[in-house]
Amino acid sequence: MSDTPDEFARKLFAGPCDFMLGVVKMETLPPPDLPEVAFAGRSNVGKSSLLNALTNRKAIARVSNTPGRTRELNFFNLGGLLRLVDLPGYGYARASRKDVNAWTGLTRDYLRGRANLRRVCVLIDSRHGLKEVDLETMGILDVSAVPYQIVMTKIDKIKPTEADATAAKIAEQIAKRPAANPTVLQTSSEKGTGIAELRTELGLLTTQ
Incomplete structure (x- = not known):
């Protein structure tokens, strides 16, 4: 008997999840031969913590209280069926304006032109709601016809x-x-x- 979507997703995320590479130039993207789901959000919104929780690991992605630590497009291979992509946080980073502009441009190019990108999870801190910079990112995705889903984080911090x-x-x-x-x-x-x-939501993307 085949697994239910919940069972399939549980097994998928409990299986191998290997770091592939960090990308700083579009030319070095991995081949578009697997569906991808990307995680976007303001700096310090909890992307690394969410990736760790999804994969039942403590350090698949580095957790830091310093905004702007993720400075590349980091690709993870989930069981040879799905790629998870940790995007640089937007809105703030302790780095030079030149570097910030470079990460922002790379992220925009990736979001606009990746044919196998099935969904972007736009992470929103539940304590703050949507900000202007979130709306800008959503606007890019709307224009590029890239499906995205809002994922509120840190709901344990509020009632x-x-x-x-x-x-x-x-x-x-x-x-x-x-x-x-x-x-x-x-x-x-x-x-x-x-x-x-x-x-479960993300596991369904492996069959699209």
Whole structure:
């Protein structure tokens, strides 16, 4: 009997997840022979923590309290079925303007032109909601027709009623955006909330 989507996703994310490479130039991207899901968000939104929680590992992606630590497009091979792509955080980085512009340009080029990119998870800190820089990123994805989904992070830091209210507001804000998935996921990497649901969503991308 075949696995349910939940069972498949649990096994997929519990299996091998190997770091492939960090990309700083479009010419060095890996071949587009596997579906990819990318993780985008403001600096310090919790991307590394979420990747670690999804894969049940402590250090697949470095966790840092210093915004702007991820300075490359980092590719991870998930069981030979899916690639996870950790994008540089946007909005702030302790680096030169030249370097920040380079990362931003690389990320935009990747988001605009990657044929096998199945979805972008746009991470939003539940305590702050959507910011202008998030809307700019979503605008790029809308124009490029790249499907994306809002994933709220750190919901353990606020009350459940506040998290629900923020999710409802975000859902309203993205309702008319052409590439946005209408479902807003709420997660906590620390508590494990919503992690299984996100795994299931991403596991389905392996068959698209």
